[in-house]
Amino acid sequence: MLYIVSVDFDEALGCIVLKLYDSSTDTITYHYDTNFAPYFLSEKKFPLEGIVKQELVDRYDALNDTNIKVWQTIVNHQNVIMGLNKKITYEKEKGNIFPYIVWENYIKYSQSYIYDNDIKIGMPYVREKGVLMLNIDHEAETRVKELVKLVNPDESRKILCAEIAKLLEYPAPEFKRISLDIEVLNDGEIMPNPESATMPIIAVCMQSNTGERFAFALIQGDKPFSCYDNATKVQFFSSERDLILAIFEFSKNYPFIITFNGDEFDLPYLATRAARLDIPSSKIPITIQNRITLWKDAVHIDLYKFFVIKSMQTYAFQQKYKNVDLDTISKALIEEGKYHGEHEWVGDMSYEELLTYCMKDAELTLRLTSYNNSLVMNLILVLSRLSYMPIEYVSRKPISQWIRSMIYYEHRKQNVIIPRSEDIILLKGQTTTQALIKGKKYKGATVIDPIAGFHFKTLVGDFASLYPSIMKNYNLGYATVNCPHSECKNNKFANMPHWICRKNKAIEGRLIGTLKDLRVVWYKKRGKDKTEPRKEWYSVAEQSIKVICNAAYGVFASDDFALYCPPVSEYITGIGRFIISQTIAKAQSFGLNVLYGDTDSIFIKDPPQEKLDELMAWAMNEFNIDFELDKHYRYICLSSRKKNYLGVLENGDVDVKGLTAKKKHTPKIFKDVFSETKKLLAEIQKPEDVPAKRAEILKLVKTTYSKLKQRKWKSNEDLAFHVTLSKRLEDYDKTEPQHVKAAKYLLSKGYNVGQGLEVSYIKTMGKERVKPTNLTKTEEVDIKKYIEFLKSAFNQILEPLGIDWDGDILGVCQLSRFCNMDPKDLNSA
DNA sequence: GCGGACTGCTTACCT
DNA sequence: ACAGGTAAGCAGTCCGCG
Numbered sequence: 035m036l037y038i039v040s041v042d043f044d045e046a047l048g049c050i051v052l053k054l055y056d057s058s059t060d061t062i063t064y065h066y067d068t069n070f071a072p073y074f075l076s077e078k079k080f081p082l083e084g085i086v087k088q089e090l091v092d093r094y095d096a097l098n099d100t101n102i103k104v105w106q107t108i109v110n111h112q113n114v115i116m117g118l119n120k121k122i123t124y125e126k127e128k129g130n131i132f133p134y135i136v137w138e139n140y141i142k143y144s145q146s147y148i149y150d151n152d153i154k155i156g157m158p159y160v161r162e163k164g165v166l167m168l169n170i171d172h173e174a175e176t177r178v179k180e181l182v183k184l185v186n187p188d189e190s191r192k193i194l195c196a197e198i199a200k201l202l203e204y205p206a207p208e209f210k211r212i213s214l215d216i217e218v219l220n221d222g223e224i225m226p227n228p229e230s231a232t233m234p235i236i237a238v239c240m241q242s243n244t245g246e247r248f249a250f251a252l253i254q255g256d257k258p259f260s261c262y263d264n265a266t267k268v269q270f271f272s273s274e275r276d277l278i279l280a281i282f283e284f285s286k287n288y289p290f291i292i293t294f295n296g297d298e299f300d301l302p303y304l305a306t307r308a309a310r311l312d313i314p315s316s317k318i319p320i321t322i323q324n325r326i327t328l329w330k331d332a333v334h335i336d337l338y339k340f341f342v343i344k345s346m347q348t349y350a351f352q353q354k355y356k357n358v359d360l361d362t363i364s365k366a367l368i369e370e371g372k373y374h375g376e377h378e379w380v381g382d383m384s385y386e387e388l389l390t391y392c393m394k395d396a397e398l399t400l401r402l403t404s405y406n407n408s409l410v411m412n413l414i415l416v417l418s419r420l421s422y423m424p425i426e427y428v429s430r431k432p433i434s435q436w437i438r439s440m441i442y443y444e445h446r447k448q449n450v451i452i453p454r455s456e457d458i459i460l461l462k463g464q465t466t467t468q469a470l471i472k473g474k475k476y477k478g479a480t481v482i483d484p485i486a487g488f489h490f491k492t493l494v495g496d497f498a499s500l501y502p503s504i505m506k507n508y509n510l511g512y513a514t515v516n517c518p519h520s521e522c523k524n525n526k527f528a529n530m531p532h533w534i535c536r537k538n539k540a541i542e543g544r545l546i547g548t549l550k551d552l553r554v555v556w557y558k559k560r561g562k563d564k565t566e567p568r569k570e571w572y573s574v575a576e577q578s579i580k581v582i583c584n585a586a587y588g589v590f591a592s593d594d595f596a597l598y599c600p601p602v603s604e605y606i607t608g609i610g611r612f613i614i615s616q617t618i619a620k621a622q623s624f625g626l627n628v629l630y631g632d633t634d635s636i637f638i639k640d641p642p643q644e645k646l647d648e649l650m651a652w653a654m655n656e657f658n659i660d661f662e663l664d665k666h667y668r669y670i671c672l673s674s675r676k677k678n679y680l681g682v683l684e685n686g687d688v689d690v691k692g693l694t695a696k697k698k699h700t701p702k703i704f705k706d707v708f709s710e711t712k713k714l715l716a717e718i719q720k721p722e723d724v725p726a727k728r729a730e731i732l733k734l735v736k737t738t739y740s741k742l743k744q745r746k747w748k749s750n751e752d753l754a755f756h757v758t759l760s761k762r763l764e765d766y767d768k769t770e771p772q773h774v775k776a777a778k779y780l781l782s783k784g785y786n787v788g789q790g791l792e793v794s795y796i797k798t799m800g801k802e803r804v805k806p807t808n809l810t811k812t813e814e815v816d817i818k819k820y821i822e823f824l825k826s827a828f829n830q831i832l833e834p835l836g837i838d839w840d841g842d843i844l845g846v847c848q849l850s851r852f853c854n855m856d857p858k859d860l861n862s863a
Numbered sequence: 864g865c866g867g868a869c870t871g872c873t874t875a876c877c878t
Numbered sequence: 879a880c881a882g883g884t885a886a887g888c889a890g891t892c893c894g895c896g
Contacts, residue, residue: 607881632884772888
């Protein structure tokens with residue numbers, strides 16, 4: 035079977051080339067297509083060098099709801115269009131308007147090819163008489179039919195639903211792959227630079243998912259020989275050139291090359307080094323593009339680029355890792371970190387230690403693609419299918435580009451002209467609501483003021499995929515918001531000034547709505563069902579849809595999105611606010627005790643079942659959105675702060691949301707006490723248990739308090755704050771925050787400090803107030819600040835528990851007499 | 864000259 | 879480099895204080 039993994043324009047051959055993965059031989063093969071040429075559309079014909087053909091074609095203009103005739107200009111090379119774009123930009127910069135209206139001139143040539151030829155990236159094909167054809171999988175087709183019946187989309191979405199389902203139901207191969215990691219000699223201070231590549235590569239390790247482990251080392255002068263045997267092949271080279279050639283040779287057996295940061299380091303370093311050592315460029319299988327590095331005759335996946343995608347971090351990996359580096363991610367996902375041996379710098383390591391270190395990196399990199407039934411590889415594959423983007427691109431590009439690509443595909447499919455961003459903005463760029471946050475474009479979600487306290491038997495109901503559901507139910511998209519029809523102008527909802535089209539269906543609402551339906555009706559259940567043989571795959575599909583759906587609302591308000599149209603997002607949140615407030619009002623009219631709510635959720639205290647059922651039925655009926663019971667807390671501990679609570683589920687699991695103790699910058703000493711506190715809280719079963727645990731928690735906090743007072747902590751590390759330097763040092767021109775101060779101090783002492791660094795610092799006495807952790811002496815610590823922090827962090831829990839800091843912790847009793855509550859009162863309300 | 868009230872900046876979180 | 883809303887701490891400013 036052949037799986038299309040990428041599509042590109044081959045400069046040398048002058049044609050489109052499809053990269054195929056042959057699952058029967060585990061190799062990469064190619065398919066060439068000379069029958070496609072780049073084109074763009076324009077209102078009028080105009081002269082241009084390189085035109086092959088110009089003809090009038092029909093398109094539908096969704097923005098203006100008209101059928102139009104436009105000129106399609108086919109040219110002999112994509113450079114012609116790039117030249118045209120340059121001219122347009124140039125004119126714009128000079129303040130002139132380009133005299134012709136041009137469409138679809140910014141679409142990447144290979145993507146245009148994919149859309150127009152309906153190329154299903156990541157799907158199985160067969161080649162018959164030189165023609166590629168989708169290989170029909172009858173089992174998958176049967177499931178698709180069953181699924182469409184179950185999802186039951188309206189007539190106009192049936193085909194779309196089946197099409198997407200196919201992408202998710204068709205079989206996936208287990209890609210043969212090998213990871214690669216290199217070590218470069220350095221003096222321990224400066225990171226080796228791949229552009230100059232002055233230092234030699236001293237080790238390269240590779241590990242494949244077929245069980246091979248290759249370890250290659252360069253013999254370094256008179257370093258004493260030591261053996262490394264944890265590999266299927268170990269080889270020592272006296273010539274670095276031979277080592278590199280061997281790597282290139284070995285890689286030929288692997289269609290997928292996996293690295294961690296290979297785009298920016300390993301691959302360009304290998305390439306530059308190879309060139310320096312006079313390896314002819316024809317023998318170097320590495321192509322360095324703009325911040326992307328590809329491997330010829332293979333697919334290079336840089337896991338760093340994939341894991342750094344914010345939406346992946348949040349929705350597919352549930353924030354399990356907070357920093358993007360190999361050590362953090364592998365610890366979070368496969369519970370094993372990098373190798374830490376005797377020496378810190380590779381130059382000081384023995385051959386054995388060096389190869390152990392290097393191999394561990396290769397091993398972790400490979401395992402990140404293989405754990406959990408190749409979850410990561412499958413995610414990349416499914417996202418490629420859904421977005422119609424090559425694997426090499428989808429794994430590197432931000433989510434807005436995936437969504438753009440999906441929407442473009444639908445446009446081409448339906449013969450709709452892809453609108454120019456400037457036209458969308460001109461016609462419907464205006465928002466009308468006022469954001470609560472200064473500088474934001476429009477009003478967002480509602481957050482209900484929580485009722486502080488300990489609340490037993492609290493249920494959380496929420497609207498499943500609220501925003502995607504709104505997009506679908508209210509027919510939202512750039513073309514349908516404030517459409518050109520006067521007869522639609524009264525079609526308004528939720529007191530929003532915008533109206534929505536009644537006559538036409540929005541492409542975006544249909545697409546996102548269908549994805550959402552598939553997830554809710556089919557994939558969500560099956561991804562969790564232990565009896566389902568395809569469970570893991572379904573869970574991948576479910577997560578992929580979730581990632582896309584969750585971002586779909588936001589991209590329309592992101593000004594670099596190609597279909598930027600903020601009223602779409604504004605309308606979604608507007609209806610969202612309406613829905614949640616109506617539902618709360620309804621709940622209260624039923625006599626239900628609503629404790630809290632955020633965006634799409636409602637926390638209800640101990641509701642009678644029948645009232646709850648009634649509310650859910652009402653919501654479902656009123657809004658046609660699944661309102662489901664999400665969580666069942668044994669009790670919830672709400673402080674008066676929004677987005678800030680702790681809940682204990684029936685099974686004793688503890689949900690912590692937004693509390694300071696959970697934040698990554700918080701010093702370990704507080705995290706440790708908090709995790710003890712959590713254990714105590716998890717033991718509370720009934721209201722009667724509260725007083726005893728309350729006393730224990732009180733003791734814990736008091737102990738920490740006196741530990742600080744007496745300066746009795748294990749290590750200064752425990753007091754360190756960890757704050758990310760999110761900008762370059764010189765870009766903090768408004769204020770100088772503490773972590774920046776600490777970073778500058780480090781810099782002055784010769785440390786390497788740059789954007790993205792997590793600065794570790796301690797609050798100290800004296801004018802500077804902070805010092806880098808490693809340069810702080812114990813006696814410099816400003817305990818007062820730490821006690822303040824302890825107070826503030828724990829008040830989030832202590833306050834609902836009825837513990838008063840000044841009275842109960844410090845034992846200064848004046849105030850406590852007035853706010854000392856009887857424990858019984860805590861549990862009433 | 865110093866401290867409280869205030870605003871704005873920054874980070875990390877929630878949905 | 880999907881959005882807005884919230885918490886928290888600190889930096890910096892203004893103002894009043896005889």
